[in-house]
Amino acid sequence: MPATPRESSYRRIWAIVKRIPRGKVATYGQVAALAGLPKQARLAGYALHNTPPRTTLPWHRVLNAQGRISLPQPQAREQRRRLEAEGVVFLGGRVDLARHRWQAGNAAPVLD
DNA sequence: GCATTGACAATAG
């Protein structure tokens, strides 16, 4: 039983991030939506910032909606290094989301 | 308890 609502939200977000396959990326907003928290992209960022130690999470596979890294140095360099090691290509400092974005098997599609 | 900040995003000009 989660102590606070925010903890369960964080857990949902972490759970989604764990599912991002190697060589693919997702955006903060996308992760939040898949976690059942639409319009809370910021919370996704906060959840990742607050990753508990001991858990191995592919945090580097999450980018902002423009396909850019949202981290300050020196972590930005590390994130880019990891992504490139997985085959993700950076063009002009950003990733082509149309090409590298993860499609979550679409279990929870966005209704229009 | 209010104000500011923050690993964001959508929209407008």
Added chain:
DNA sequence: ACTATTGCCAATG
């Protein structure tokens, strides 16, 4: 492509 504004909500001071 750029800045500004607004929505969102938890953390921090």
